[in-house]
Amino acid sequence: MLVAGIDSSTQSTKVVLCRAEDGRIVDQISAPHPDGTECHPRHWSDALDQARELLERADAVAVAAQQHGMVALDEGGEVVRPALLWNDTRSAPQARALVDELGGAKTWAERTGLVPVASFTVTKLRWMAEREPDNAARTAAVLLPHDWLTWRLGAAGHVTDRGDASGTGYWSPAEGRYLPEIAAAALGHEPGLPRVAAPGETVGETAWGARIGPGTGDNMGAALGLGLRAGDVVLSIGTSGTAYAVADRPAGDPSGLVAGFADATGRFLPLVCTLNAARVLTSAAAMVGADLDELSRLALAAEPGAGGLTLLPYLDGERTPDRPDATGVLSGLTTSNATRENIARAAVEALLCSLADAVDHLAAQGVRPRRTLLIGGGARSAAVRALAPAILGTPVTVPEPAEYVALGAARQAAWALAGTPEPPAWPDRPASEHEAAPGDAAAAESVRARYGVLRDATATW
Numbered sequence: 001m002l003v004a005g006i007d008s009s010t011q012s013t014k015v016v017l018c019r020a021e022d023g024r025i026v027d028q029i030s031a032p033h034p035d036g037t038e039c040h041p042r043h044w045s046d047a048l049d050q051a052r053e054l055l056e057r058a059d060a061v062a063v064a065a066q067q068h069g070m071v072a073l074d075e076g077g078e079v080v081r082p083a084l085l086w087n088d089t090r091s092a093p094q095a096r097a098l099v100d101e102l103g104g105a106k107t108w109a110e111r112t113g114l115v116p117v118a119s120f121t122v123t124k125l126r127w128m129a130e131r132e133p134d135n136a137a138r139t140a141a142v143l144l145p146h147d148w149l150t151w152r153l154g155a156a157g158h159v160t161d162r163g164d165a166s167g168t169g170y171w172s173p174a175e176g177r178y179l180p181e182i183a184a185a186a187l188g189h190e191p192g193l194p195r196v197a198a199p200g201e202t203v204g205e206t207a208w209g210a211r212i213g214p215g216t217g218d219n220m221g222a223a224l225g226l227g228l229r230a231g232d233v234v235l236s237i238g239t240s241g242t243a244y245a246v247a248d249r250p251a252g253d254p255s256g257l258v259a260g261f262a263d264a265t266g267r268f269l270p271l272v273c274t275l276n277a278a279r280v281l282t283s284a285a286a287m288v289g290a291d292l293d294e295l296s297r298l299a300l301a302a303e304p305g306a307g308g309l310t311l312l313p314y315l316d317g318e319r320t321p322d323r324p325d326a327t328g329v330l331s332g333l334t335t336s337n338a339t340r341e342n343i344a345r346a347a348v349e350a351l352l353c354s355l356a357d358a359v360d361h362l363a364a365q366g367v368r369p370r371r372t373l374l375i376g377g378g379a380r381s382a383a384v385r386a387l388a389p390a391i392l393g394t395p396v397t398v399p400e401p402a403e404y405v406a407l408g409a410a411r412q413a414a415w416a417l418a419g420t421p422e423p424p425a426w427p428d429r430p431a432s433e434h435e436a437a438p439g440d441a442a443a444a445e446s447v448r449a450r451y452g453v454l455r456d457a458t459a460t461w
């Protein structure tokens with residue numbers, strides 16, 4: 001039996017076809033999405049259509065997709081406007097207003113596991129209600145990207161899962177139910193919301209007769225694809241930077257730094273997300289006129305500390321910390337340290353400092369890492385892999401490069417096929433272990449200290 005897992009993430013769609021019994025990959029394909037922070041959902045289905053032949057070989061399929069995006073549908077199921085994505089910051093003022101209106105950060109964290117920032121769906125509903133009242137009035141149902149793709153594949157009605165529902169801001173992870181009054185307060189009327197399927201449930205059948213799993217958010221998908229265990233902390237360097245761990249109890253962090261998501265297995269997934277990750281490297285590469293491999297080589301040729309350069313990597317505004325209007329800052333520049341090598345090094349160190357902050361936020365909520373895993377496109381950078389242990393202050397495990405989100409969706413599809421209470425036990429994939437080089441370890445403390453000073457000094461800019 002074969003199963004297909006779909007990862008419809010910010011920059012692209014990736015599909016893997018695997019053997020259902022052990023997850024061995026037999027084929028894979030990818031197709032790009034347009035750039036931008038809003039996207040008509042038809043671009044996701046167009047990208048998926050390019051994988052149609054591969055998909056039709058599968059006996060079961062499931063979709064994991066970028067979280068939080070607002071897909072508004074009218075009475076007839078037509079898309080009302082392009083989806084506002086998780087990295088669109090226009091709803092930051094609405095986020096602040098919603099926090100105040102519904103009783104403050106502590107109440108939000110207790111009720112929904114989240115404190116609204118612009119990423120979460122609920123704030124996008126409010127933005128549409130205020131700025132596009134006609135679109136809001138026409139909105140009969142609100143889905144997330146994975147819900148919409150799952151429906152288009154043939155699900156029986158609108159369906160979601162706990163993982164993705166927990167990123168909306170109108171679902172309670174602690175109680176496992178919607179809070180429709182919050183969606184209504186944001187939008188101006190109560191929209192139809194997708195049914196929350198059980199983990200491992202079959203939610204429909206494709207046109208070619210394959211079972212459809214419930215799908216989930218991309219981070220929950222990666223957790224399932226990695227077979228995450230207690231004590232594992234994942235750092236994912238994709239368009240977003242994320243740090244997360246599985247937990248038996250829901251999180252509710254009133255500071256809003258940690259989002260108290262649910263996972264795709266019935267447990268929970270406390271998670272910190274930044275807006276700036278792999279693209280910090282692509283932007284730095286463009287700055288120094290290099291490709292990504294050359295950027296990595298340049299960074300490794302520089303001394304630890306980048307000759308005194310520090311980059312604050314909030315290029316597209318930032319979500320953690322909540323600074324939607326922030327920009328990047330390059331500090332400490334002199335005539336003697338302004339080299340391509342130092343700029344490359346500063347970019348890699350900045351990305352890793354931002355992830356180290358994310359791990360600290362998880363630790364403040366009681367997550368104690370025993371193993372740190374590095375995944376996502378950015379983990380393909382040799383410089384990231386080499387410098388991560390020193391900046392993070394811990395050895396790092398890098399699973400072999402693979403599409404872990406898509407693999408998680410495939411494992412969920414295999415689960416739906418098996419109809420068992422637990423997902424099939426797929427073997428761990430090979431991984432490499434990385435330790436800090438002595439010179440890097442000694443310098444890391446001052447690199448993080450300088451980064452912290454710049455981060456805090458710019459908080460009110």
Ligand SMILES: Nc1ncnc2c1ncn2[C@@H]1O[C@H](COP(=O)(O)OP(=O)(O)O)[C@@H](O)[C@H]1O
Binds near residue numbers: 380
């Ligand atoms: N060798 C590399 N070095 C640095 N970044 C890389 C490398 N290979 C891919 N990337 C980056 O990884 C990102 C894509 O990662 P991915 O995890 O697939 O993101 P997403 O899930 O957000 O679409 C792109 O921004 C790409 O530039």
Ligand SMILES: O=C(CO)[C@@H](O)[C@H](O)COP(=O)(O)O
Binds near residue numbers: 009240271
């Ligand atoms: O908003 C979040 C998590 O809360 C992001 O992690 C999105 O889910 C997008 O992920 P990538 O495209 O970076 O994989």
